[in-house]
Amino acid sequence: MSDATIDEICLVALAESFRGDGELLCHPMGPFPVAAGRLARASFEPDLMLTDTIAYAVVGTLPLGATVDRPGGADDGIVVEGYLPFRTVFDQAWSGRRHVVMGASQIDRHGNQNFAAIGDYRKPKAQLLGLRGAPGNLINHATSYWIPNQARTFCERVDVVSGPGYDRVAALPEPSGRFHEIRRVVTELAAYDFETPEGTMRLRSIHPGVSLDEVLAATPFELTVPGEVPASRLPTDEELHLIRNVIDPTSIRKHEFR
């Protein structure tokens, strides 16, 4: 019986979004997604390129918080394999050899994502992060989302579209939207994809210990639910070792589950 906790199950579910990516820039934003990317490379997707979150592509599995200029310890095994300042990151994004994980303040059933503002954009009730790189990421390469508060984030309609969803992109003239892909949405309850004919959100797997009723109660829009919904897989022993002892020994991953 696995003693994996929910944060570790979520981390593996998010790492799974990179399965099959091969050799591209795995570029998750924020500590939890970064841990997921490092887990994917250290286990089943070894050709991914990952950064130290600053400007260097590094070989070897860095613990969260360590960077090339600020090593976390003598045995970090940091080997620099490339240089990725922000300008190069944009160039990589537009080349398509990149898969990002971002957060969201709101997301709807088409995958439209908002972390720009709440209320009227012109004079918002709450200014949030802004559009940031979301518009360019979504229209150029694969994007996944990590959403630790599903009930607060899933919504009928987003106030501002930072990252466009499938309906917005379908409305563009061909072939402007051909590189758009929302690979996965992972929440604290379940994993979702958009593998329906109209590109709307579909329940892909439910995390062990979570019921379908809980998932639906935290979903204020029509969700495609397949006849049989698999459980999100449990971490392997090797993955648990990597998570607990190598990637995140100080349990930063648990901060979003308090």
Added chain:
Amino acid sequence: MPDKRMTEGEVVAELSSGMTIGIGGWGSRRKPMSLVRAILRSDLRDLHVVSYGGPDVGLLCAAGRVRRITYGFVSLDSIPLEPHFRIARQTGAVEAREFDEGAFYLGLLAAAHRVPFYPTRAGLGSDMLTYNPDLKTVTSPYDDGTELIAVPAFDIDVSLVHMNRADAAGNGQFLGPDLYFDDLFAMAAERTFMSCERLVATEDLLAEGSVHTLRIPRLHTDGVVEASGGAHFTECPPDYDRDEAFQAEYAATARDPDAWARFRADWLDLPSHDDYRARLAERAESAPVKP
């Protein structure tokens, strides 16, 4: 070679209200803060600021100097939302012209290359277009017929950048992990003023970094200001890290008008950058020593 050495005060004397001012750096990283503080000492107002914004934008907003902001984001990095910018947005005090971070780069590049726009997919389908009513799309003249966003050239009157090292002629050197877009800010502007941590002789420019770090040629530099600590409280590696304690104090002033008034009196209403540095040194001496 020309000698372009100046003081912060002489730079600000070259600026006027209503100008479009480009500010280099990225978030709370290597910002020309001594020049920003010099603007705050002046009576300049109605500025149009172009920036990958950090406390440069926040301070200018808090002091009521900004009419319009063209930006890719405004953040303090370790504090994701710049609190003074947030207030300016929520009270409608400034006109926002927000671009996707990458599209912003193309606006600088177009201005640097003196073309009216650069095309990109970045922004299609998002609300970047909805809330930038002046932004237009362009259709590929080739057989593909792709519709793209035409990011307009960011025409900038004056850019301000902060380098690790520079010579008196205005050759600028970065020694940290990322140049950001400072070379493009310099090229995009009519005039550029560069502050630096240390002014060095031209023959010493390669003493601390390889030739690849000499990224702003003097062709685009109109004045050089030596300002040790000039990026404080933003980071300026390898010279110094971000002053996180100071930044946290600054951020807290957004919630409390009295705290903002005290911050102004303590750190902004000073005659010069040298006075600012002297006060910082006093602060360091009186601060409890961390274990």
